[in-house]
Amino acid sequence: MTVIASDRIRPGLPEKLTITLWDFSWYVRTGPGEPFADLDRAFTDAVHRGYNTIRICAMPLLLFRSGLATEHFRLEPLGGGTPGSGGVGRRTRWYDVAQPTVINAREQLLELFRAARRHDCFVIISSWEYQQSPAFAAEPGWHEALQAIDPEQRPDALADAQADLIDLLIAEGLDDRIAFTELHNEVVTGHLTADLEHRRGPEALIGLKPRLTAAIDRFHDRHPTQPCTVNYAGVPTGAMRGIPDNVDVLVCHPYVYGVLDDLIDTFGIRRPVADFDPAGVAELLQPQAPPFDSWRPAGVDHWKENASIVNRVEMYVHDWCDAEAFDRWLYDHYQVHRIAMRQRLSEWIEVAADWAVGHDVPLVFGEGWVGYTPADGRFEEGPVGAEFCRLAMAESARVGAWGSIVCSNAAPQHAMWADIELQQQCNAIFASVHP
Template identity: 40%
Template sequence: MSLLDAVPEHLPARLTISLWDFSWYTQAGPGEPFADLDGAMVAAVERGYNTIRICAMPFLLFGDHDIDASRLDIEEMAPGVGHATRWYNVRGGVSVDGRARLRELFETARRRGVRVIVSSWEYQQSPAFSRSDNWYRALEAIPPEERFLALAKSLARLVDYLRTAGGLDRQIAYLELHNEVDLSHLRDAGGGSEADPYWPQKPFNERAIEWLREQCPEHMVTTSYGITPYLDMPAAAENSDVAHFHVYVYGALGALERWAGVRGGDDYPSANLRSLLRDGAPEFGGASTGLVPSWRYDATGISPGMFYTYDNVDPRLWDRWLYEKHHLYAEAMRWAIDDKLTAISAFARQRGIPAVVGEGWIGYTPLHSEYEDGPLGTAIAEYAVQRAVDLGLWGVVLGSNSAPHHPGWRNVAWQQHLNRFLFDTAIAS
């Protein structure tokens, strides 16, 4: 049996996914990529996408709290911080009516024939962009063992809201409890930790999936993992309706991070990292990272060292290092893709459910790095997409950087070509 046979008839034979994450509301100011939602949606369709994946901020909009979500004031991390860090180059200074914005997005999606994977980044990043810490504090006040169910209840109310708004819930591809539960504050459930982020949280994750499915039987329900546990797949929630995983392989990028000490350490910034900095880069600390309120660091996974690195490296020097070393790691990167996609496909087949890679392929680079979007990086992406098709996956990203808020969005012809390939192979199967 083909995995595509498990796809409900009312949904597309294949999902071609653009990752809009939380940026569809954090970068909504004048001149920002999502100032015009309809324009962004049209551009996505022109590139061949039929699905976007978002943080729908379900807890903020529909959770049990007294926060006024009709005025979400978006703010940058701190003056000058995050301006060259991917996903964090937010200008701020804009106020968003959360529910009105969500409705507008779904109305636009219906008008343009686009499906929406409804997720949440709230226990990982989203509240860090709010001027106030009340969203973050409300989330953290929930005991870890109750967080999955709190999200499920919020998502059920979100579906009700969209249903009563003219049947907008029909644009939902599926409901995803949360983004990367293994890399967020959700992994605290059951005493989980970085050492074991899967098994302790599993019963709480599965219980919430089952509860949400009972409340929303017309929609598929799942969760997502940032690091596919491909050597221990039973550690993932086994009652999901969609096998949703992320596949980042790093390879040469991981080698660069280790060589330069990108993510911090006792001697940060190292001499190797300093050799990659742009002319005029400020010293580490102080205005370069120290003005970020401590709660914002707690609300996101980006450390002061990572902000400093991504904001201040010279992208030419960064990419040059990667281009010179890429050949040493390229074959291992393809092996890693094979191993993880094969495990995901087997997991899905054993359960008779469709499989989706919601993020991938190489890893986290500075905003203006062209490594992943250039000829070497896109070759890795093309290999990954081909293997995903070979293994029968339902939904695939061309790359996490293929979205309006990344420079890679300008690779129009490349995206059109790969998305046509995804459609054609779905029809052929």
């Protein structure tokens, strides 16, 4: 099955995109000793591991629709160093920012693209602004500006902001580094769909389709030759008809969960605070873990909690878990889920490929494969998770995907970055296999 639609891929782009997920970390983690303090070093390390593409939050709404001054924009850890914050997020993946930093947001973005050119890499432009990017700002203005946009108008606002960003890159002569543009990350997960929260699953996706379709057309009115799309958590197998027919690339994030879902359900770590039983999760926690009620991040402003999609219960468990106990539980229960997880991965990849073939668009897997684990957890890097990385890259190649990812955790802000051999091996599997 060949999925790559060459007429949608601009000349000069790689035949295969080997993607590393730098998300919003590439600017919130630029403080001293942080993984993106030296962009050239980050790109050098990425190329050494076999990557040619990074996927980022380009903060388009902050730059072009917030009305905020961004020349000296202050960013900080989630707790912000406030007394009583207790280092909130310190062991929660993607939230374990260690140092505050100040950026010139526009120049930071341009320097990223210049560095991409120096290292012959490409950039997938996206936004996490309705999920968590503004939670790392020192002040609430970014979050408040986004929330002030009517939910029905948010896709259009993103289309305009992303188009403004493309204008900037063209003016700076850096637009050749663009692989394609996503209006937003995982469009049915987060505040982008605030007025559709009464709907669930397929209904929300289908309800959002007209807005996304119109927003992609709006972007194309200004940049008809720039590929534009949106993306989805998982593969929306029950509602593929909800994907806009005018996307230029199909982008899905097949997190198979399986045994991780079992753990989440068993310990209730995604339940509302009112339904959470702290005693029931004790076996996963470090002995020195504070009581949940007293941990409630008193040092984290309420707006920061609202700006994030990770709930308080899950962050508490991830911050204070015994990572070995967490991983051990997954290994102890994995055998029950092994076959189903592998089947789900293969089936989701097949379904995504079939939709892409039917709509004559290239297919990209921008995130995946097992799921969201604590920052100190190593299940995804261990023998089970690593085998899913190899399997997923082989399956991505088999169906003719244009782009794929070793794993969402294979990036400078995660421990998996140290496993150079696995990343080189997986990128070679994907890049060297032709359907």
